[in-house]
Amino acid sequence: MPASADRYLEVQRSEEFAQLRHKLRSFIFPTTIAFIVWYALYVLLSAYARDFMSIKLIGNINIALVFGILQFVSTFGIAWFYARYAAKELDPRADAVYNELENNPEAAATTPEGSAS
């Protein structure tokens, strides 16, 4: 069951939740910027650096093909890395806040700034 509105505000201001949010945002936002820049670099090179992209590395395999395959590798890699990070850093923290809310669904009315403990 959802808790009361005051309680959510209280939890949102708690130290535990702030940490969870920080751990989450400091991973997902920079990573998103990184893979979008990395993808944009690939598209830009495909559009504007065609001589570079056509350099052959082994046989008929050129830089363009390797760069494209690297986009697959980086996508798989980021997905795997996020899963590991989330299991280690995010899930236990989210569980702690969740349990705290389940056990105490009402706000401690007298201490609106109080921590969730």
Added chain:
Amino acid sequence: MEFLFAAEASTSTSRTLTITLFLVFVAITLGITIWASRQTKTATDFYAGGRQFSGFQNGMAIGGDYMSAASFLGIAGLIALYGYDGFLYSIGFLVAWLVALLLVAEFLRNSGRYTMADVLAFRMRQRPVRTAASVSTIVVSIFYLIAQMVGAGALVSLLLGLKPGTEFLGMDAATAKVATIILVGTLMIIYVTVGGMKGTTYVQIVKAFMLMGGAFIMVLLVLAHYKFNLSALLGDAAEQSGKGSAFLEPGLRYGVETAGDAAKTFYSKMDLLSLGLALVLGTAGLPHILTRFYTVPTSRIARKSVLWAIGIIGTFYLFTLALGFGAAALVGGANITAQDKAGNTAAPQLAQALGIDYFGGETGGAIMLAIIAAVAFATILAVVAGLTLASSSSLAHDFYASVIKRGNASERDEVRVARIAALGIGAVAIALSIFAQSLNVAFLVALAFAVAASANLPAILYSLFWRRFNTAGALWSIYGGLGSAVLLVFFSPVVSGSATAMFPDQDWHFFPLSNPGIISIPLGFLFGWIGTVISKETDPEKYAELEVRSLTGHGAH
């Protein structure tokens, strides 16, 4: 070696077999649908398949929902005709899944219930935001549906080898097209109205297995032909394509350089960037993809299902790379364009060539062709069912229950309306597709991605992560992003003013790019910001609830 598609001797064998296999698929999926209908009792069953699917099942279903005929036949064909640029196109579709994984899937699952609007309207005034979300959901889904259904109509004549002047079951090519659109539309309506999300999900899972299996066998045969020497395959592909080493480099299809015309070259390259941006940012705003995250019990399983989806979709696009180059090498560019100028038959033609090569001549070729053609039909059906479900869910849950009934509709009533809505949307899609079948509507898929990226994604991200965001901001970003994407395309060369336009004989275009994303996506974000700051409305309590619930899963449905 010459592999002309559907040589006369094998045509009838192949047709009979294609139709038999397709009917087997239809029979199996209808069986599943009827079974699913018995398990569908509550609104949660109908909209979200009872939230009981596993991460792997939902990952497969996401793949089944996402890998459309445009992906399978379209990208393989693009690679077969334009080489490297087809591959470049496919990469955007994969990288896009990181946006869904990192920024959307888990939070949506935690805070929403059945539709995209559940999250957008969480802390806003319900009626205007749900109306906007419903409008955008239906626009995106209808664009996508028309492109798929018109594509299905065109495909059937190609896959059955129906040329103008020949007849099949007493139908000429034009009648067969219309009949296919009606058949596909009717089946999708049955899947959705009878089976709901449960039935649709199983259809998508079965299709994903068929598609991955069929593609895997072909890839194996192509690679075996070249003794697993990738360089030899590439060399042969470049040679047989008739384009030489340029075939293995970017620039034949996207960002084409026109000597002596700097403006044209510049716009062509901008178009490439614009397309890439829309592909990467659009996926996580597609309503039929978003509703898939509600079919699992928890946000962690939603995460797992996106991980599976990334694995499956990534593998599939690597398969299409081998299929496309394989088709160029073993069928040859000239033979492909002789069959279809857009290259949509490259994969089936390759299947036929491989069958002839490996499994005893013409009969083997006919069998392989039939299998891949049946897979292509199955692919279309699963995608259109997902689209119809997402749009009818939004019409019933957002528009009917929240806007018209102001939240006072009973669950039974809501599901009944959803079923009627599916019928209505299906009928409209059939009618529009029949009307549009003679027009070039291939751009509609890219437009659906552009609208999703410009209208839906800004609203979703602001909703989840920006405390200050409010009703006005949501309305501005949805209507602003939707309006700018649609208007820019309306005034672009894909609608008028070029030989390949939807209306080639008219010219009212002034926007030089075919893809609006590079302008409309920033506009969507900008509108959302402007709308938010000019309105005084804020609700810190509701944001606290949304933020805590979306990050922890507390109170999740």
